[in-house]
Amino acid sequence: MTSETLWYANRATGAVCLVLFTVVVLLGIAVRLRTRLPGLPRFGTVALHRTLSLSATAFLALHITVAIVDGYVNITALDAVVPFVSDYQPLWLGLGTVAFDLMLAVVITSLLRDRLGHRTWRAVHWLAYASWPVALVHGIGIGTDAGTDWMTWLTVTCVATVLTAFALRTAQAVRAARRSPAALLHTEGAH
DSSP, X not given: OOHHHHHXXXXXXXXXXXXXXXXXXXHHHHHHTTOOOTTOOHHHHHHHHHHHHHHHHHHHHHHHHHHHHOOSSOOOHHHHHSTTOOXXXXXXXXXXXXXXXXXXXXXXXXXXXXXXXHHHHHHHHTHHHHHHHHHHHHHHHHOTTTTSHHHHHHHHHHXXXXXXXXXXXXXXXXXXXXHOHHHHHHHHTOO
16 A cells, blocks of 8 residues: 555545544434434434444544554554654644543443443543544644645534534533422433
8 A cells, every 4th residue: 555545544534533423422412312313213323323433433443553554654553542752743643642542441431331330431431522622623733634625614514513512412401400400410420
């Protein structure tokens, strides 16, 4: 595989990761809001969230692997798991590493959910909300397509949809708190 092919593959997998993880965040919020997607029962939304999460994680693994294999810049396996140690773009790559490490914690605890218990899993699962914007900033800072029109529109669309969903989630929590002070405690601790 040529370096040019790897470079295009890295760009493409990065953009696909942005889209997939955005949809995963949206589905996670939909699950919490108990939203049914058209044509799916509620458990279908949960199953779609889980399946897309694994698909997004696979694309992320591919994105990282391609970045390491591509010899154009020197990114090592250590750079992929230890933040801010890379010689290449340490801040921007380090943010990608932080996002990856947070997602890794979410994936591992999700796979061990039955053994960890719901509270522990839920506490760690909140890291997904931190991972998404950190990954977004990573892409804006290091992505070679960040200044292009298509990537700008893709990024703006992803941010707008996540902010809208988050606003709906927050509004639901506020409404629940007005109904019952106990509901606020339940809503704040839930994902």
